Amino acid sequence: MSPNSKGVEILSIGTELLLGNIINTNAQWISEQLSQLGLNHFRQSTVGDNCDRIIKVIQEISKRSNLLITTGGLGPTPDDLTTEAIAKSFNVTLFERTHLWFEIKQKLPNSKLKDDSSSLRKQCFFPKNAQIINNPRGTAPGMIWEPIKGFTILTFPGVPSEMKTMWEETAYDFIKTKFSDSYSFFSNTLKFAGIGESSVAEKINDLLNLKNPTVAPYANLGEVKLRITARAKNNQEAKNIIKPIREKLKKEFSQFIFGEDNDTLPSVLIKELIRRNQTIVFAESCTGGLLSSSLTSVSGSSKVFQGSIVSYSNQLKSLLLNISEEKLIKYGAVSKEVCEAMAINVKEKLGADWAIAISGIAGPKGGSRDKPVGLVYISISGPNNHITNIKKLFNSTRNRIEIQTLSVNVCLNSLRLILLSNSK
């Protein structure tokens, strides 16, 4: 029987988590690490700085799991109770490790710690047979302790940088050797644009019940992902397990899939424009610079992105993009006509191969019956007088930032599809 047969749990300790003062990024980071180690991690708990409650949850966990990772509560203040509560859970006394006190004093040479009164001294007390996890980035060490046969606890401070360093320097190898079988998890994520989560899920219903690899859908604003995860002995074996599913999905969804893993719509578009040696510019109204900044958030964007004109006021649409006042009056700034002219003119004026213009009503104010909040026009102008006009009406429940973000996604994905169909 593998020592990992019962599974691993994470226990986050800290009243600040229950008050909602901080986000529990530690649990996410440790979860990711456990996945990579192929460990069977099935539950997480959070409790406050309360000795009785910590004892209760630790005793529960000791009955159903093999390995417990705790974060938080190792510091010097009176509400740091983790080590004490763990010891009490198993009726064990704490003893001071004198060398740890010397180490703390060495770490804080300027703070003139008093041997008999420093609150930091508390951090030197551990159960007799616990192994210390050195903390190179702070003063509070952690421990590896097996209070009862078949159940091991590892403790870490709540400060993410300290926890991560201690994990990498000490805990990772210990866990890998003692708890990980020879299998690990490897993932490959396919990313979708222009299709909703439920449409993706419906088409692959059969795949969602697979065991190895598993296929799981996730959705974010305007983006759907499918994560294919294989359990395998090594990367190559994992790739072989993932491959047939990945190919089936790529065939099924073809151009709805814009990329994989770390790809983003901007990064994919930049790569394609670099390949074509083409440049791009934007004329933004309702997105107010978000389209430009989504592209320039990617390193290397300067190879294709020349710049853009954020013509937020009508005055600047005339001044910088030569949109005639008649056109603005006749059709309004939010219209196919004005948007198309913005795209054509910015491309010509700035001298690029491609231009995207966008004009709409991001709200919450500024909407009318004819032109409600969520109405967005997009025009894409390209080589050989190519022009594509898109009209979108986003759901009225969308807020300003969602409308701006979704509009940017439509711009980027539409150009991606145009480039695909104009393969060069």
Added chain:
Amino acid sequence: MSPNSKGVEILSIGTELLLGNIINTNAQWISEQLSQLGLNHFRQSTVGDNCDRIIKVIQEISKRSNLLITTGGLGPTPDDLTTEAIAKSFNVTLFERTHLWFEIKQKLPNSKLKDDSSSLRKQCFFPKNAQIINNPRGTAPGMIWEPIKGFTILTFPGVPSEMKTMWEETAYDFIKTKFSDSYSFFSNTLKFAGIGESSVAEKINDLLNLKNPTVAPYANLGEVKLRITARAKNNQEAKNIIKPIREKLKKEFSQFIFGEDNDTLPSVLIKELIRRNQTIVFAESCTGGLLSSSLTSVSGSSKVFQGSIVSYSNQLKSLLLNISEEKLIKYGAVSKEVCEAMAINVKEKLGADWAIAISGIAGPKGGSRDKPVGLVYISISGPNNHITNIKKLFNSTRNRIEIQTLSVNVCLNSLRLILLSNSK
């Protein structure tokens, strides 16, 4: 005995949480809400999309708590098991609410849902006496259900925007009426710019140990907050408890405090420019549109923001901002001289009261010994030939997006300070 005497728990459901694919921001947000309601919230759990494990944890919670909030697992896919598992926990059958199916079809008018095969239909099944929590931002409703006397469950989808809207529109009032005692928590957050978290914390060490109100510092990229929280019977009493501390802090930190609660640097700046009836434009290079989009993410920005020129390439710096080629060659695009000219020229060309220009090296490539990654020039040009030049060198450990974000913060905060000292 108050119905809240046993306490509240949060259960987050989703294998993606256990795999570490996403950070559990929902638990933090709900925790914050429960704090504000003054509820006794003492434990959080996370489990995967596994029916047996969900049932086990729900049965445990039902024995020790009065109120359970769940997130996740309400969607259309086979791994969305929450409602089913909750019903099974109490041996109850699910029934379809036919009106919900009509609502879903109305929400998705273009998707031609099939009555007999759509996976979305699953979202219409609930226990007989459950009250539905309407989901205005998505298709999956939640429920309020009391399966056994003294234990109530509220379910929410995992998508944060849907969960939050449902909480605010339906759950908040329900919980406040049924579970909150006469005391609640009220908070007032002071927001800082231009000062680090440790500098703030050091100056107010004595305040960090207060009991009512409590004072807690938080830090985000380029922003520090102090949250003052009072426990009181009503808003007025809370304000009275908070007031002396708030005034002490405002005096101590004066202009380092840029706003409170929902204020952001852009919103504060927009408010001040509206008050002065002044307009603003930008010329952006290394931030590539992020400064513009930070302003236009705020509703009402069109009253002061006219637009901007994102001159990413040197060519566009010449073409659109009349920066001479000699200047670009002599000083380089990332220089005080070019940046100052960008600010002066964009202000004149676009005809605004204020202009901010920014040019720097956001990295990770493009740095040199003389001009390393993280070097950023900012120029602010205003009425009466006002010009302020700022040179920043951000820490080399900062990544591209951090450098862009911090640069935008410096731009906004610097103009805020200039406006403060030029009070009008």
